[in-house]
Amino acid sequence: MSAASDTVVDVRDVHYGVAGRSIFSGLDLTVRRGRITAIMGPSGTGKTTLLRLITGQIQAGRGEVRVWGENFSTLGLREIYRLRRRMGMLFQNGALLTDLSVFENVAFPVRAHSDLPESLLRRLVLMKLQAVGLRGAASLMPTELSGGMARRVALARAIVMDPELLIYDEPFVGLDPISLGVILRLIRQMNETLGITSIVVSHDVKELSAIAHDSYLLSQGGVVASGSPMELVQSGSEIVRQFMSGAADGPVPFHYPAADYREQLLAEGGR
Amino acid sequence: MSRRSLAESPPAVALRRIGAVALFLVRILGQCLPALRQPQLLVRQLYNAGARSLVIIMLSGLFVGMVLGLQGFDLLQRFGSEDALGVAAALSLLKELGPVVTSLLFAGRAGTALTSEIGLMRATDQLTAMQMMAVDPMRRVVAPRFLGGVIAMPLLAAIFSGLGLFGAHLVGVQLMGVDAGSFWSQTQGAVKLEDVSEGITKSLVFGVAVSLIAVYEGYHATPTAEGVGLATTRTVVASSVLTLLLDYVLTAMFL
Numbered sequence: 001m002s003a004a005s006d007t008v009v010d011v012r013d014v015h016y017g018v019a020g021r022s023i024f025s026g027l028d029l030t031v032r033r034g035r036i037t038a039i040m041g042p043s044g045t046g047k048t049t050l051l052r053l054i055t056g057q058i059q060a061g062r063g064e065v066r067v068w069g070e071n072f073s074t075l076g077l078r079e080i081y082r083l084r085r086r087m088g089m090l091f092q093n094g095a096l097l098t099d100l101s102v103f104e105n106v107a108f109p110v111r112a113h114s115d116l117p118e119s120l121l122r123r124l125v126l127m128k129l130q131a132v133g134l135r136g137a138a139s140l141m142p143t144e145l146s147g148g149m150a151r152r153v154a155l156a157r158a159i160v161m162d163p164e165l166l167i168y169d170e171p172f173v174g175l176d177p178i179s180l181g182v183i184l185r186l187i188r189q190m191n192e193t194l195g196i197t198s199i200v201v202s203h204d205v206k207e208l209s210a211i212a213h214d215s216y217l218l219s220q221g222g223v224v225a226s227g228s229p230m231e232l233v234q235s236g237s238e239i240v241r242q243f244m245s246g247a248a249d250g251p252v253p254f255h256y257p258a259a260d261y262r263e264q265l266l267a268e269g270g271r
Numbered sequence: 272m273s274r275r276s277l278a279e280s281p282p283a284v285a286l287r288r289i290g291a292v293a294l295f296l297v298r299i300l301g302q303c304l305p306a307l308r309q310p311q312l313l314v315r316q317l318y319n320a321g322a323r324s325l326v327i328i329m330l331s332g333l334f335v336g337m338v339l340g341l342q343g344f345d346l347l348q349r350f351g352s353e354d355a356l357g358v359a360a361a362l363s364l365l366k367e368l369g370p371v372v373t374s375l376l377f378a379g380r381a382g383t384a385l386t387s388e389i390g391l392m393r394a395t396d397q398l399t400a401m402q403m404m405a406v407d408p409m410r411r412v413v414a415p416r417f418l419g420g421v422i423a424m425p426l427l428a429a430i431f432s433g434l435g436l437f438g439a440h441l442v443g444v445q446l447m448g449v450d451a452g453s454f455w456s457q458t459q460g461a462v463k464l465e466d467v468s469e470g471i472t473k474s475l476v477f478g479v480a481v482s483l484i485a486v487y488e489g490y491h492a493t494p495t496a497e498g499v500g501l502a503t504t505r506t507v508v509a510s511s512v513l514t515l516l517l518d519y520v521l522t523a524m525f526l
Contacts, residue, residue, distance in 0.1 A: 055403060057399065057402065057403075077407075081405035081407075082405070084402075084403055084404070084405040085405045087403070089400070089403045091396045091399070091400055092396075093395060093396060095395060095396035095397050095399065095400035096397075096400075097392075097397055097400070097401075098392075098395070098397070108404065108406075109404040109405075109406070112404065112405070112406045112411075113405065157404075161404075
């Protein structure tokens with residue numbers, strides 16, 4: 001398979017800023033078919049912004065984002081929606097529709113995009129819920145679910161249309177070790193059994209290293225390191241070592257830029 | 272004044288906001304027909320905006336009518352025309368109080384619910400999740416809620432006026448002793464179709480205005496607890512002021 005046809009997401013020389021603050025300045029990144037790609041980086045480096053660029057929610061100021069070869073900046077809303085039907089996304093908080101039951105949440109995209117008979121739809125939804133271990137929770141409302149359960153339901157909803165690309169935004173945040181293990185296993189399962197290309201955005205180095213094939217470390221507006229998780233761990237770069245080992249201070253400073261500490265404490269009045 | 276400060280001046284900001292709301296209305300109207308193809312969504316919003324507002328509308332209508340009965344009787348008996356109480360109450364309710372008070376109550380009851388619901392959907396990524404599932408939230412969330420409000424308002428105003436007239440009858444006829452025959456016959460004779468259509472037009476216009484402001488504020492709310500709270504407050508303030516302003520304009524047009 002050629003490199004071009006193997007590429008699902010291609011980000012080239014992307015510049016993006018918000019309110020005068022630059023987030024990306026020349027970002028390059030490739031996601032290949034059938035692989036789990038980890039996007040890591042300290043908080044505030046634009047990981048979620050990158051996902052929004054990849055899904056066409058925002059447009060790059062300069063450079064181009066191509067998904068399956070199509071450039072988002074040249075597409076209308078209808079074309080963007082057509083591409084999104086081939087994607088699934090797992091949000092940090094699940095983003096379940098609170099006025100619908102678990103069953104209806106999973107059925108939602110199917111109802112919106114097909115006229116599947118009710119009996120078939122029921123079987124499909126139950127199969128997806130079974131895959132995430134929550135078939136028994138089909139009749140519950142989202143408010144009755146724990147954080148981990150909500151994320152599993154959201155995962156069932158994300159895969160119900162059999163997407164080719166699955167995007168996970170911080171899937172491990174706030175989970176207990178058991179739920180975390182379950183989500184980790186599910187991400188790997190989706191990739192191995194269904195061959196789904198996956199992008200996982202997270203800063204949980206240990207968890208990601210266990211499942212990712214490729215990884216990118218974002219910082220200072222671009223990619224500072226890429227390769228397999230093992231290559232990142234063995235990297236000689238100071239910033240990569242700081243991130244992978246979780247050191248408080250280093251190239252990424254612990255302190256937010258501020259005036260001199262001593263001067264500020266001794267100054268009278270003001271802040 | 273520099274170009275930048277001119278662009279940030281209050282009239283320029285207000286003008287931009289009106290323009291943004293008008294464009295939002297155009298987007299909603301474009302989604303109304305597709306939204307009508309999902310009648311279950313519309314019925315649900317009619318229930319939320321209409322049926323759930325019934326108690327407050329009915330109680331308010333009854334009490335406003337009873338006050339009208341008392342005040343009207345007190346005023347009219349000074350001129351010996353207490354038989355005209357029915358006409359006075361019916362015209363006040365149909366042309367003014369029905370549409371206006373219903374609109375104010377509707378903004379407080381259903382408008383705030385719409386804004387906070389859509390605002391919280393924004394804050395919890397539900398709207399983004401829909402967009403990611405290739406479902407347009409304008410069609411699935413905004414248009415049915417807007418239509419539900421627009422349809423519910425005239426119905427609620429009619430119920431308000433009906434209960435109000437009953438309240439006026441209760442006080443005027445049952446309590447103050449106005450002749451029931453004169454009360455109803457004078458009402459029947461004096462109220463014209465134009466009066467009824469004026470009330471319906473007003474309540475329809477108020478329904479569009481309040482529902483539009485409510486869904487606009489919710490959809491554009493800052494996705495934080497404070498942002499949703501502020502958006503809800505803006506809905507009540509803007510809807511109430513706009514209702515009274517539009518009432519003056521419409522009354523002037525109908526005269």
